[in-house]
Amino acid sequence: MKKANFMKTLTLALALGLAASTCYAKPAFNNENVLNEYAKATMQRKAVALGYPCSQDLQLSGFYKWMLKHKLDTAMINNAGDPFTEHSHVNALKFEKDVLEYFAPKYGFAKEDMWGLISFSGTDGNNHGIYFGANYLKNLTKQNPIVYISKEAHYSNMRLCDLQNLEFKMIDTDRYGRMLPEAFEQALDPSRPALVVYAMGTTFKGAMDDQAKLNAIIAKKKPVAVYKHVDAALFGGYLPFTKMKSMVDKNVQNYDSIAVSGHKFLGLDEPAGLFLTTKEVLKKQKAFDIPYLNSEMPMINCSRSATAPLKLWWLINHGADERWTQEASEMLEITEWLCNELKSMNYPYFVGEASNTVYMKRPSMAIVDKYGLAMDYDKRLGGDLAHIIVMQHVNKKLLQQFLKDLQAEVSK
Ligand SMILES: *Cc1c(COP(=O)(O)O)cnc(C)c1O
Numbered sequence: 001m002k003k004a005n006f007m008k009t010l011t012l013a014l015a016l017g018l019a020a021s022t023c024y025a026k027p028a029f030n031n032e033n034v035l036n037e038y039a040k041a042t043m044q045r046k047a048v049a050l051g052y053p054c055s056q057d058l059q060l061s062g063f064y065k066w067m068l069k070h071k072l073d074t075a076m077i078n079n080a081g082d083p084f085t086e087h088s089h090v091n092a093l094k095f096e097k098d099v100l101e102y103f104a105p106k107y108g109f110a111k112e113d114m115w116g117l118i119s120f121s122g123t124d125g126n127n128h129g130i131y132f133g134a135n136y137l138k139n140l141t142k143q144n145p146i147v148y149i150s151k152e153a154h155y156s157n158m159r160l161c162d163l164q165n166l167e168f169k170m171i172d173t174d175r176y177g178r179m180l181p182e183a184f185e186q187a188l189d190p191s192r193p194a195l196v197v198y199a200m201g202t203t204f205k206g207a208m209d210d211q212a213k214l215n216a217i218i219a220k221k222k223p224v225a226v227y228k229h230v231d232a233a234l235f236g237g238y239l240p241f242t243k244m245k246s247m248v249d250k251n252v253q254n255y256d257s258i259a260v261s262g263h264k265f266l267g268l269d270e271p272a273g274l275f276l277t278t279k280e281v282l283k284k285q286k287a288f289d290i291p292y293l294n295s296e297m298p299m300i301n302c303s304r305s306a307t308a309p310l311k312l313w314w315l316i317n318h319g320a321d322e323r324w325t326q327e328a329s330e331m332l333e334i335t336e337w338l339c340n341e342l343k344s345m346n347y348p349y350f351v352g353e354a355s356n357t358v359y360m361k362r363p364s365m366a367i368v369d370k371y372g373l374a375m376d377y378d379k380r381l382g383g384d385l386a387h388i389i390v391m392q393h394v395n396k397k398l399l400q401q402f403l404k405d406l407q408a409e410v411s412k
Contacts, residue, residue: 050388050402051373053234053357055267057393059323063314077306082298083117096309102316103274106240107258108250116276117299118262118309122233123156125259125275127300129229130160130195132257132281137193139284140225145193150179150209153199154231166195175380176352177207185217194223198255200232200239200248204376204387205350206357208235211253227281228255233273234389235354237265238328241321244354256281262308265324267315267392272308327392331356335390338399345407348382359387367405 046056067073081087083096096118104114119125130147137145147161147168161168172183179199188194196218198209211228218226230236232248237260239248246252262272285298312320335356342349342360349360362368362375362384373386388394388402 045372047393048371048398048401050371050394050398051368051386053261053264053389053391055265055327055392057391058267058269059315059318060267060269060311062318063311066314077310079118079304079306079309080302082296083309084115092306092310095313096306099309099312099316100274100276103240104276106245107236107248107276108252109276109278113279114276115279115282115298116274118305118312119259119273119275120301120305121271121273122154122231122259122261122264123160124301125233125261125273126154126156126197126229126231127160127163128275129231129257129259129277130157130164130166130197131300132277132285132298133195133227133229134164134166135286136227136256136281136284137195137225141193143193143224145195145225145227146189147195147197148184148187149197150177150199150202152177152202152205152207153197154203154233157197157231173202173207175378176350177202177205178352179209179214181210181213181217184214185221188217188221188223190221190223192223193225193227194218195227195229198228198230198253200230201235201355201357204357204374204385205352205359206235206355206387206389207352208247208354211255215254227257228253230255230258232258233261234264234357236260236274238324238331238356239354241325241328242332242354247354262312265328265391266312268308268311270305270308270311272305272312331390331392331394334394334396334399337396338388338390338403341399341403345403345410347406347410350381356390357387358390359385362386363406364409367402367409370405371402 049056075090077090077092079091079093079096081093083093083100087093099118100116101111104111119128134145147166148171149157149168150173151170152173169187171187172180174180198211200208236248236258239245257277260274262268262274263270282298287296335351335358338358339349339351347360349358351358361382363386368375368386373388376385377383378385
């Protein structure tokens, strides 16, 4: 480079550097107020959060007191390894196993025939469901499966099929978000193993695929082999605690694995989930012998959270079963109440079976922002939509405030 050019480049670089340093304010890591303001704003926002499926009424204060009392906040506890084999190190695998055995019968798994883990999230549970399903089918048939999934299922399932390089078919839905049996029948290729992902609560409409109808189609067309994974991230949390528990019962629905989120209904403050399957499915996985863990590692992740299982164990030990039963019935009662209010206002709304998700004609952006509503669009239902998910913190008082805002807007 010539000297003149070099000087030009240098000047330009310096000027750009100067511009950059004036454009980007340095984060104020030395300022505690930044954190305090964030904390305050978060507490305000969470109190009126209507649009997302997380409980904002968490009951973990006692858990944190217990952690601090024993100085466990100074320990890195890591659940690397299979919760069903012994490892003696700094982990909480025993608690993970206990929690899984507590949940197993709620989904109709016999304790002896169940295998599972506390996952990182609903997505992670789906990742395991799709991965275990594909391996199971390949093991049985030496063929690659086709994944069938409804167009309105949670996007993670499509993302994961893509990630795992699996061929997948997205099946049309009815206007309420359920997989269309006719479309499924047409798409189902009996010459290839079928990995079906059933949505129990689609992302926006909270729709449940009709497993009985779809299973009847499978029985009729008889694909060479079948694996059924249920994505029940939200609904799978509360349904076991209601009269409708048979909807997530493996003995009734006959699925092979299920994924449930731990930070939705179950009330954890970190993303987590349950993944449950059978020993039969586990046996058909690829074995990777991991010398330093002295065992096989069937799961995808190595290090996993120990605090998520500890929190669930703590909750169960502090009356969660009764509380979840109570909360599930209150949520559905309030959902019905909200629907009746909207009906009496003549405001267009929809709600699926056993669902705590009420979707409606989208109000103004002011209301959408104020209550953190999630949005969607469906021409079949008149266009712009928004939904409210009635979680534990969503009480009638909060909804009355929302309805008042909505009424003011409608009568304008
Ligand atoms: C929330 C949700 C997911 C994603 O779960 P994460 O725990 O957020 O990863 C997947 N499927 C359904 C049906 C959901 O509601």
